[in-house]
Amino acid sequence: MTTQELVDQIQKKKSFLCIGLDTDLDKIPSHLINEEDPIFSFNKAIIDATHHLCVAYKPNVAFYEAYGIEGWKSLERTIKYLNDNYPEQFTIADAKRGDIGNTSTRYAKAFFENLNFDALTIAPYMGRDSVEPFLSFENKHTILLALTSNAGAFDFQTKKVEGTELYKEVLKISKSYKGADNLMYVVGATKAEYLTKIREIVPTSFLLVPGVGAQGGSLEAVCKYGISSNIGLLINSSRGILYASSGKDFAEAAQEKALQLQSKMQEELEKRNLL
């Protein structure tokens, strides 16, 4: 999917919601456990109930890898279901990969070609030659960790290197990478006050913003400091939507949570004349 197609979807749906498919067998409703593939059954019900309210889905691969080959099959079924039934959805594999060049190329093939995701999260720590292999895939997006939502982000990301915070160096230096047009960045909703500085460096780049919901980040603050002329935000919520109910009404409850977030997003877009 091109970035313009993503912007068109956001405007059509009045939503920049990304739903995180962090599907945990310990948390899904008990009546699904005896299904042949409980993870896929849960995901399918969530997707069918929420697709009109969001523009992206983000399975975090840890939740699939944790169950071995069966978990990987659930991930394959989920991305195939999305691509076959809702091709307008922007799909993100949250895998936080990145390695020496030839290995990065294999990761890129796994997620962009084999599984056919639109985007993949990448750790920038190994630098240019670990990131550029991902950027050479046309209409595929590399989402680089810039300033993450967790407390440990302050261990390294905000430390100064030759006078500049490391996360700013990640943003600045990555702009010179070959294929940088395919870059997006992760910025945690819990770090919303940093977004003004971030927008000075990457004024229109898309930002994937996790941390609204279970981690306590504020949607309003993210919009206040981070929204750009092309909107440029995908705000993720996983647990806050997926586990709104542990009963048979889980999909309806997830839909209600997604609707609440979509309505707030619509308000934020309308008050800035971005629709």
Ligand SMILES: O=c1ccn([C@@H]2O[C@H](COP(=O)(O)O)[C@@H](O)[C@H]2O)c(=O)[nH]1
């Ligand atoms: O900085 C980051 C980067 C990634 N994540 C991931 O996003 C979701 C958030 O889930 P919630 O349940 O909405 O808290 C999860 O997959 C994280 O691994 C992040 O939270 N922060």
